[in-house]
Amino acid sequence: MKKFAWFLTLVLALSLVLSACGGATEPVVEEPVEVATEVVATEAPVMEPFRVAVVMPSAINDMAFSQSMYDALLRIQDEMGGPDYFDFVYSEGMFVVDDAAAAIRDYASQGFDLVIAHGSQYGSSLQEIAPDFPETSFAWGTTAETFGQPNIYAYEAASQEGGYVNGVLAATLSESNIIGVVGPIEVGDAKLYVDGFKAGVAATNPAATVNVNYIGSFSDVALASEAATTHIAAGADALTGTAQMVVGAIGKAEENNALWFGTQSNQSSLAPSVVVASQVYHWEVVLREIIANVKTGTLGGQSLKIDLANSGLVIEFNPDYALPAEAQALADTTIQGIIDGSIVITLP
Amino acid sequence: MISEIFSTTVLIGILASGIRLATPYLYAAIGETFGQRSGVLNLGVEGQMLLGAFAGFYVALKTGNLWLGVLAAMSVGALMGLVMAFVTVNLHAQQGISGIGFYLFGLGMSDLLFQKLMGTVETVSGFPAIHIPYLSDIPGIGPIFFGQNILVYGAYLLVPLAWFVLNKTTLGLKIRAVGENPDAADSLGVSVARVRYFTIILGGTLSGVAGASLSIALLNVFQQNMTSGLGFIAVALVYFGGWRPLGVLGGALLFSMVNSLQLWIQVLGIPIPSDIAVMMPYVLTILVLVLTVSRVRAPAALTRPFERED
Numbered sequence: 132m133k134k135f136a137w138f139l140t141l142v143l144a145l146s147l148v149l150s151a152c153g154g155a156t157e158p159v160v161e162e163p164v165e166v167a168t169e170v171v172a173t174e175a176p177v178m179e180p181f182r183v184a185v186v187m188p189s190a191i192n193d194m195a196f197s198q199s200m201y202d203a204l205l206r207i208q209d210e211m212g213g214p215d216y217f218d219f220v221y222s223e224g225m226f227v228v229d230d231a232a233a234a235i236r237d238y239a240s241q242g243f244d245l246v247i248a249h250g251s252q253y254g255s256s257l258q259e260i261a262p263d264f265p266e267t268s269f270a271w272g273t274t275a276e277t278f279g280q281p282n283i284y285a286y287e288a289a290s291q292e293g294g295y296v297n298g299v300l301a302a303t304l305s306e307s308n309i310i311g312v313v314g315p316i317e318v319g320d321a322k323l324y325v326d327g328f329k330a331g332v333a334a335t336n337p338a339a340t341v342n343v344n345y346i347g348s349f350s351d352v353a354l355a356s357e358a359a360t361t362h363i364a365a366g367a368d369a370l371t372g373t374a375q376m377v378v379g380a381i382g383k384a385e386e387n388n389a390l391w392f393g394t395q396s397n398q399s400s401l402a403p404s405v406v407v408a409s410q411v412y413h414w415e416v417v418l419r420e421i422i423a424n425v426k427t428g429t430l431g432g433q434s435l436k437i438d439l440a441n442s443g444l445v446i447e448f449n450p451d452y453a454l455p456a457e458a459q460a461l462a463d464t465t466i467q468g469i470i471d472g473s474i475v476i477t478l479p
Numbered sequence: 480m481i482s483e484i485f486s487t488t489v490l491i492g493i494l495a496s497g498i499r500l501a502t503p504y505l506y507a508a509i510g511e512t513f514g515q516r517s518g519v520l521n522l523g524v525e526g527q528m529l530l531g532a533f534a535g536f537y538v539a540l541k542t543g544n545l546w547l548g549v550l551a552a553m554s555v556g557a558l559m560g561l562v563m564a565f566v567t568v569n570l571h572a573q574q575g576i577s578g579i580g581f582y583l584f585g586l587g588m589s590d591l592l593f594q595k596l597m598g599t600v601e602t603v604s605g606f607p608a609i610h611i612p613y614l615s616d617i618p619g620i621g622p623i624f625f626g627q628n629i630l631v632y633g634a635y636l637l638v639p640l641a642w643f644v645l646n647k648t649t650l651g652l653k654i655r656a657v658g659e660n661p662d663a664a665d666s667l668g669v670s671v672a673r674v675r676y677f678t679i680i681l682g683g684t685l686s687g688v689a690g691a692s693l694s695i696a697l698l699n700v701f702q703q704n705m706t707s708g709l710g711f712i713a714v715a716l717v718y719f720g721g722w723r724p725l726g727v728l729g730g731a732l733l734f735s736m737v738n739s740l741q742l743w744i745q746v747l748g749i750p751i752p753s754d755i756a757v758m759m760p761y762v763l764t765i766l767v768l769v770l771t772v773s774r775v776r777a778p779a780a781l782t783r784p785f786e787r788e789d
Binding site: 344 | 492594709758
């Protein structure tokens with residue numbers, strides 16, 4: 132009997148390991164390269180592909196933070212001509228920082244050209260690991276901190292800019308003049324976005340009230356959804372929110388016909404009738420720069436940013452939502468104003 | 480600003496949110512109550528909920544039939560319960576450790592299936608609110624108590640039902656006997672193994688429904704790790720409720736009401752840091768636990784595997 136218990140434990144442990152690796156091993160086999168028919172044998176790429184490994188806290192299809200990086204890597208791969216020229220692997224769902232640190236070290240020792248730690252919680256791990264691999268380039272975000280290391284890039288998003296545009300739109304479209312925000316924890320990217328959003332509302336309609344609710348979790352879908360219901364009960368007819376647990380809140384917005392403003396990823400498909408616009412992260416803008424630098428031998432030491440001006444942040448409007456022409460025009464002038472500097476966003 | 484808390488809108492809002500938030504806890508914690516009363520601690524509730532949430536969502540998405548979704552969630556939960564029962568009853572596994580194993584299995588497996596079968600977050604239209612005629616027209620409380628969806632009603636009906644089964648039926652007597660003194664129960668001809676199989680499978684089934692109540696009734700969406708610790712809170716609520724269905728109901732409602740109160744506190748702009756507000760339900764639960772639980776005794780055979788002495 133004892134032996135059998137051991138066996139069962141083993142099977143369970145194995146299935147867990149398998150399920151954890153399931154997503155991670157996949158992209159290697161993804162999209163077989165189309166065989167170019169006219170390639171002359173002598174012109175076949177002799178160069179090694181640029182190899183990137185990335186560690187992400189949630190799933191590549193979280194409709195938010197991790198997906199924004201995954202989509203960017205796919206676009207870069209496309210631009211650079213497929214897996215023969217740009218190859219990447221990833222570990223997703225690395226919410227345990229220790230596990231992530233082990234993965235980062237593994238990738239670094241496997242000789243990847245660039246190892247990306249996509250989460251501000253990975254910073255101290257990276258600070259410890261990077262000096263051990265001076266030949267490898269590392270990038271992490273969202274942050275501006277490179278720890279003074281010559282082989283660490285820092286990247287961040289000026290998410291207050293899209294927050295501001297969304298805030299302007301929300302203030303214009305809200306009829307009750309009460310707007311609700313569902314946030315995770317009051318730090319980093321989420322705080323930037325929410326503060327930008329509030330500034331946008333205040334600049335457009337000082338009489339409007341913005342109620343902010345940080346639920347204290349990045350994963351509690353039920354509480355995020357209840358927070359949205361609370362906002363609606365308090366009179367809100369326009370909502371926004373950031374991080375991956377807002378999918379529940381978007382559902383409540385749709386049920387109650389309240390407008391939704393998205394960020395991090397295009398959230399229109401979740402509620403086509405109420406999503407007005409989403410701020411979408413295009414990390415490829417910083418990735419392109421990092422890759423070019425690494426190729427010429429600069430392995431780090433710089434802090435990079437995506438914003439509206441460099442097209443790293445893009446406001447994507449939902450085609451299924453009939454946005455009034457004057458609101459669209461206002462959004463466009465706001466975006467232009469932020470880009471040319473005539474609108475300055477003051478954060479608290 | 481504090482006085483705003485006592486306006487009708489806010490009070491109704493807190494009650495309505497609290498009642499909804501308590502729903503998954505009730506299913507999971509009532510199921511766990513049966514298990515623990517028979518002497519088995521199941522820490523795998525969270526995993527069973529996650530798999531139930533996924534199974535319910537996926538089947539509802541593919542077939543368009545919400546009841547088939549509930550059935551799928553129940554089946555998956557029952558199946559996990561069956562394996563759990565085998566491990567704890569036949570193999571005498573240490574219950575705390577194997578429970579955590581089942582949790583991790585459910586967490587990983589639900590995510591794997593989600594990635595492979597769906598690949599992206601989708602939505603379904605879940606169970607609609609059912610307005611009970613006349614009762615839902617009562618001003619104020621009507622819409623709160625009588626305008627919820629069917630799985631919410633189910634959770635609250637489960638409480639008296641569980642009380643009745645545990646306290647007024649032979650089955651309930653057997654369950655309690657097995658949990659208090661399995662040797663005595665065994666000598667009287669009660670099959671300890673069969674009773675425990677029954678309660679663990681029942682617990683799994685109800686945990687499955689708890690997951691489905693999130694994915695196809697309250698939130699109508701599935702996301703990896705969407706239960707986010709609810710299953711563990713449900714286990715805590717069983718201790719909190721003194722292993723009695725009514726106590727569990729009280730605990731679930733208290734925890735959920737305070738949680739919805741803190742949502743309102745933030746929405747009303749009452750100047751308490753959000754981190755403190757978010758802590759409120761947990762702090763209060765611990766306080767009540769400290770003040771009350773010492774008076775109630777746990778089932779004597781809880782977590783003790785039963786081995787017949789020959």
